Amino acid sequence: MLKFLTPFIIELRNNTRLRMGVWLIIALLLGYSIMLLNDYRLKTQQEYNSVVEQLSQLKTIANQSQWLDRTAEIQQVREQIQAKLWQANTKGLAQATFQQWLRTISKQIDIKRLQVDPALDVPKYVDVWQVTAKLRGDFTKQNLTSFLLQIDTSPSLVVTEMLDVYESKEQLKLVIIVKAYFQKDSSLDDNEV
Numbered sequence: 001m002l003k004f005l006t007p008f009i010i011e012l013r014n015n016t017r018l019r020m021g022v023w024l025i026i027a028l029l030l031g032y033s034i035m036l037l038n039d040y041r042l043k044t045q046q047e048y049n050s051v052v053e054q055l056s057q058l059k060t061i062a063n064q065s066q067w068l069d070r071t072a073e074i075q076q077v078r079e080q081i082q083a084k085l086w087q088a089n090t091k092g093l094a095q096a097t098f099q100q101w102l103r104t105i106s107k108q109i110d111i112k113r114l115q116v117d118p119a120l121d122v123p124k125y126v127d128v129w130q131v132t133a134k135l136r137g138d139f140t141k142q143n144l145t146s147f148l149l150q151i152d153t154s155p156s157l158v159v160t161e162m163l164d165v166y167e168s169k170e171q172l173k174l175v176i177i178v179k180a181y182f183q184k185d186s187s188l189d190d191n192e193v
Helices: 006-014 016-062 069-083 090-103 141-152 184-191
Strands: 086-090 108-115 128-139 158-168 171-185
Touching: 006 016, 086 090, 090 108, 090 128, 090 141, 090 171, 141 158, 141 171
Parallel strands: 086 171
Antiparallel strands: 108 128, 128 171, 158 171
């Protein structure tokens, strides 16, 4: 045996309290190890039960027959939305087209400022751009209603992101932010070829 353990072994044989202390430490280590193993078993069991439940839910969903119907409905809605997108060949034309349309419909409102931001790419969609515009001006209740109705009934998609109406020096004022979505006009590409 190792020489440095010899005094410890002699003391262990002769000292009852030391032996009891060592046995107590061994018992504590074994008890702690058993608790750790039990916690690991419980955690593994919970994870297994969770995976079994998710699998059951997925099987239930997969067995539903409405998926093909839903796919057709989604495709139909997508086509309707795409049909409402504005058409332009470039981002610059998209910005100019939206700006001109806003000037035309806002004639009845005293627009002090019209700011049209450059067209931005829409993430996840190729050749789809978003143009944002901010209008500030004075209005009456009638011409604001008419203006908003023209935005709402536009044949192309226009989204009103913000409308802020307030009174300043007994004059009604508005700030409105609208967005239009443009799709690259593929018919222009076909004609160029």
